[in-house]
Amino acid sequence: MAAVGEPDVDLDAHTDVWVFIEQHDGEVAAVSWELLGKGRDLADQKGEDLVALVLGEDLEESGIPDEAIDRGADRVLVADDPVFAPYRADAYGQQFRHLVEQRKPDIVLIGGTHTGRDFAGRVAVPTHAGLTADTTELEITPDQYEMRRPAFGGDALATIICPNHRPQMSTVRPGVFDEPSRGDGDGAIEQVEVVVEENDTKSEVLEREVGDVADITDAEVIVAGGMGVEGEFGPLERLAELLDAELAGTRDAVEAGWIDPARQVGQTGKTVRPKLYVAVGISGAIQHVEGMDDSETVIAINNDPNAPIFENADYGIVGDCDEVLPQLIEALERQEVAA
Amino acid sequence: MDENGTDGWNIVVCVKQVPDAADVSIDPDTGRLNRSDAEAVMNDPDYNSVEAALELREQVGGTVTALCMGPPNAEEVLAEAVAMGADDGVLMTDRAFGGSDTWPTSLALASGAAELDADVVLAGEETTDSSTGQVPPGIAAHNEWAQLTYVEELEPDPENDRLIARRDIEGGYERVAADLPVSVAMSYGENVPRTAGLHRKIYAETEFDPEEWSAEKLGIEDEVGLAVSPTQVGGMDTAEPVPREQETVDSADELADRIAEVL
Numbered sequence: 001m002a003a004v005g006e007p008d009v010d011l012d013a014h015t016d017v018w019v020f021i022e023q024h025d026g027e028v029a030a031v032s033w034e035l036l037g038k039g040r041d042l043a044d045q046k047g048e049d050l051v052a053l054v055l056g057e058d059l060e061e062s063g064i065p066d067e068a069i070d071r072g073a074d075r076v077l078v079a080d081d082p083v084f085a086p087y088r089a090d091a092y093g094q095q096f097r098h099l100v101e102q103r104k105p106d107i108v109l110i111g112g113t114h115t116g117r118d119f120a121g122r123v124a125v126p127t128h129a130g131l132t133a134d135t136t137e138l139e140i141t142p143d144q145y146e147m148r149r150p151a152f153g154g155d156a157l158a159t160i161i162c163p164n165h166r167p168q169m170s171t172v173r174p175g176v177f178d179e180p181s182r183g184d185g186d187g188a189i190e191q192v193e194v195v196v197e198e199n200d201t202k203s204e205v206l207e208r209e210v211g212d213v214a215d216i217t218d219a220e221v222i223v224a225g226g227m228g229v230e231g232e233f234g235p236l237e238r239l240a241e242l243l244d245a246e247l248a249g250t251r252d253a254v255e256a257g258w259i260d261p262a263r264q265v266g267q268t269g270k271t272v273r274p275k276l277y278v279a280v281g282i283s284g285a286i287q288h289v290e291g292m293d294d295s296e297t298v299i300a301i302n303n304d305p306n307a308p309i310f311e312n313a314d315y316g317i318v319g320d321c322d323e324v325l326p327q328l329i330e331a332l333e334r335q336e337v338a339a
Numbered sequence: 340m341d342e343n344g345t346d347g348w349n350i351v352v353c354v355k356q357v358p359d360a361a362d363v364s365i366d367p368d369t370g371r372l373n374r375s376d377a378e379a380v381m382n383d384p385d386y387n388s389v390e391a392a393l394e395l396r397e398q399v400g401g402t403v404t405a406l407c408m409g410p411p412n413a414e415e416v417l418a419e420a421v422a423m424g425a426d427d428g429v430l431m432t433d434r435a436f437g438g439s440d441t442w443p444t445s446l447a448l449a450s451g452a453a454e455l456d457a458d459v460v461l462a463g464e465e466t467t468d469s470s471t472g473q474v475p476p477g478i479a480a481h482n483e484w485a486q487l488t489y490v491e492e493l494e495p496d497p498e499n500d501r502l503i504a505r506r507d508i509e510g511g512y513e514r515v516a517a518d519l520p521v522s523v524a525m526s527y528g529e530n531v532p533r534t535a536g537l538h539r540k541i542y543a544e545t546e547f548d549p550e551e552w553s554a555e556k557l558g559i560e561d562e563v564g565l566a567v568s569p570t571q572v573g574g575m576d577t578a579e580p581v582p583r584e585q586e587t588v589d590s591a592d593e594l595a596d597r598i599a600e601v602l
C-alpha cells in the first residue's frame with residue numbers, strides 16, 4: 001500500500017509547470033502541444049520554467065524534444081528506453097512519479113486522452129498529489145490555482161482547488177486550448193536516469209493495432225451523425241465533402257460501429273469548436289452537447305420536434321434525414337454551380 | 340487455480356450510487372445544483388462492469404462480490420448487483436469517508452478489495468456525477484497492482500495467473516496481459532448487461548443484507564475523508580446554456596442558404 005503523503009507539504013519547495021508530451025511511435029498527441037501553449041502562459045505568470053516531459057524509445061531521432069523547445073519549453077526531460085515503448089501505465093507511472101518526487105513541480109498538465117487518464121493516477125496516488133480530471137479552464141488567481149471542469153454531464157462547472165498538496169495535477173480535455181506555433185526556442189534537453197526495470201512491470205502489450213488517428217478538434221466545419229442516421233453515413237460523407245468538413249458522431253454511433261472512435265464528440269470523446277456543426281439524427285444528450293457547445297453555429301436535422309438538440313441549435317429542420325439530406329446536398333450543389 | 344490454490348477467482352465489482360442524471364436540477368434561488376431531489380440509482384456504466392464480472396465468473400469460476408462505498412441506503416445498488424447475479428455484496432459505510440476525493444475513495448476501495456482477497460477488481464469507465472475516471476487506476480496505484488482501463492473485452496488466462504484485455508486506444512486497440520491481482524475499468528457500453536432474473540431479484544430484495552464495513556475495520560480511519568483529500572471542490576457554477584437562435588426552417592433550400600451565410 002502506498003504511504004500516506006506528508007501532512008505538511010512544503011508548498012514553496014514546489015516550482016515550475018510541467019507538461020507531459022504524449023507520443024506513440026513518434027506521433028505526438030495534439031493535446032500535448034495545446035498544453036505546452038497553456039503551460040507557457042501559466043509559467044510566465046508564475047515567473048517559473050515550463051518543463052516538457054517525453055517518455056519513449058529513440059526519442060532523439062523522433063525530433064520531439066527539439067519540437068517541444070521550439071513550441072515554448074524552457075527545458076525538456078527525456079526518459080529514453082525500450083521499457084517505455086509501447087506505452088504501459090506501470091512503466092510510465094513509475095518513471096513519472098520518480099521525477100516528481102525528485103524535482104517537485106508545482107503544476108503538472110497531462111492530456112485527457114485514454115493514455116493520460118490511464119497513468120495520471122499512478123503518479124498522483126503515491127505522491128499524494130491533487131489530480132483534477134478533464135479540466136477545461138486553468139487559472140492562477142491572486143489566491144490560488146483554480147482548475148475548472150464540467151460535472152454532472154456538463155450541467156455544472158466545478159472549480160477544483162488543491163490548497164495543501166503538491167503537485168497540482170490535472171488531465172485536460174483535448175481541443176480546449178490553442179496549439180502554439182513552432183518558433184525557434186533555445187531551451188535545454190536533459191536525458192534523465194531511467195528507473196524502470198522490465199522485470200518490475202506487471203503488464204505486457206501483446207498486440208497493438210493503430211491506424212491513422214483522426215483529429216477533429218481543429219476542424220472548421222463538422223458534420224456529425226447519431227443513431228437517427230441508422231448506419232447510412234454515405235449522405236453525411238457527401239455533405240462533408242461539399243462543406244469541406246470532418247465527419248463526427250455520437251458515442252452511440254461509435255458503439256454501433258458506424259464511425260471511428262477518434263471522431264466521437266462529447267464528454268468521453270472530443271471537444272470541438274468549429275464554425276459550423278451540423279448534427280444529423282442526434283438527440284442532443286447532455287454528454288454529447290458538452291463536446292460541441294462551443295461551436296459558433298449549430299444546425300440540427302431530426303425527425304422529432306421535441307429532440308433536445310433543437311434547443312442547442314441555431315437552425316433546425318424537423319424531418320427525416322433520408323429526405324432532408326439529399327435535398328440539402330442538391331441545394332448546396334446548386335449553390336456551388338452558381339458561385 | 341489461483342495463487343491461493345482454490346478454484347476460480349475472487350472477482351470484486353465496484354458499484355457506485357449516484358443521483359439519477361436525468362433528475363439533477365438547479366435551485367432557482369441559489370443557482371446551486373440540487374442533488375437531493377434526484378433519485379439515487381446505480382451509476383450506469385457500472386452495469387457493464389457487473390456484466391463483465393459475471394461473464395468472467397462463468398469462464399474461470401469463483402465468486403463475484405459487489406463493493407460499494409456510500410451512505411447506508413447505497414445498499415440498494417448492491418442489491419441490484421446481487422439481483423443481476425453477484426454472489427454477495429459489501430457496503431463500506433462510515434462518516435469518516437465523507438468528503439473523500441478520488442485519493443481516499445480509491446484507497447478505501449483498494450483496501451476493501453484487498454480484504455476480499457480479490458484477484459480482479461472491476462469498475463466502470465467513469466461515473467455520471469463527478470466522472471473523473473480516476474478511481475480504477477487509483478485502486479491499482481494504492482495496492483501496487485496492475486491495471487487495465489478502457490477495456491472492451493476480457494480474456495482470462497488462469498494458467499498464467501494473468502488477465503488479458505482488449506483496450507480501446509486512440510486510433511485503434513491493443514491487447515495487454517496483466518498479472519493478477521489487477522484493477523480493470525470496463526469501457527462504457529461495451530457489453531449488454533443482463534436483466535435480473537425473478538428469483539434472484541426476490542432474493543436480493545427480501546433476503547440479501549450486505550455486510551457493512553467501517554473505515555476502522557479496514558484500518559484506514561486516518562487515511563480517508565476530507566482531511567486527506569488533496570483536491571477540494573472550491574465552487575460550483577451552473578453552466579450557462581449557450582444562447583442559440585433556435586429557429587426552425589421549413590425547407591432544405593433555406594437550410595442551404597443559412598449554411599452559405601455562415602461559411
Ligand SMILES: Cc1cc2nc3c(=O)[nH]c(=O)nc-3n(C[C@H](O)[C@H](O)[C@H](O)COP(=O)(O)OP(=O)(O)OC[C@H]3O[C@@H](n4cnc5c(N)ncnc54)[C@H](O)[C@@H]3O)c2cc1C
Nearest residue numbers: 226227228250251266267268269281282283288303304321
Ligand atoms: C458517462 C457517459 C458518458 C457519455 N459520453 C458521451 C459522449 O462523449 N458523446 C456522446 O455522444 N454521448 C455520450 N454519452 C451517451 C449519451 O448519453 C447519449 O446516449 C448519446 O449521445 C445518444 O446518441 P444519439 O443522439 O446518436 O442517439 P439517440 O439518443 O438514440 O438519438 C437519435 C436521434 O435521432 C432521431 N432520429 C431517428 N430517426 C431519424 C431520422 N430518420 N431522421 C432524423 N432523425 C432521426 C431521433 O429523434 C433521436 O433524437 C455518454 C453517456 C454516459 C452515461
Ligand SMILES: Cc1cc2nc3c(=O)[nH]c(=O)nc-3n(C[C@H](O)[C@H](O)[C@H](O)COP(=O)(O)OP(=O)(O)OC[C@H]3O[C@@H](n4cnc5c(N)ncnc54)[C@H](O)[C@@H]3O)c2cc1C
Nearest residue numbers: 132133151353408440441462463465466469471472473474
Ligand atoms: C463536482 C465534483 C467534481 C469533482 N472533481 C474531482 C476531481 O477532479 N478530482 C478528485 O480527485 N475528486 C473529485 N471529486 C470527488 C470525487 O467525485 C469523489 O472522490 C468520488 O467519490 C469518486 O470519483 P468519481 O465519481 O469521479 O469516480 P470515477 O473514477 O469516475 O468512477 C469510476 C468507477 O469507480 C467505481 N467507483 C467510484 N466511486 C465508487 C464508490 N464510492 N463505491 C463503489 N465504486 C466506486 C465505480 O465502478 C465507477 O464506475 C469531485 C466531486 C464533485 C462533486
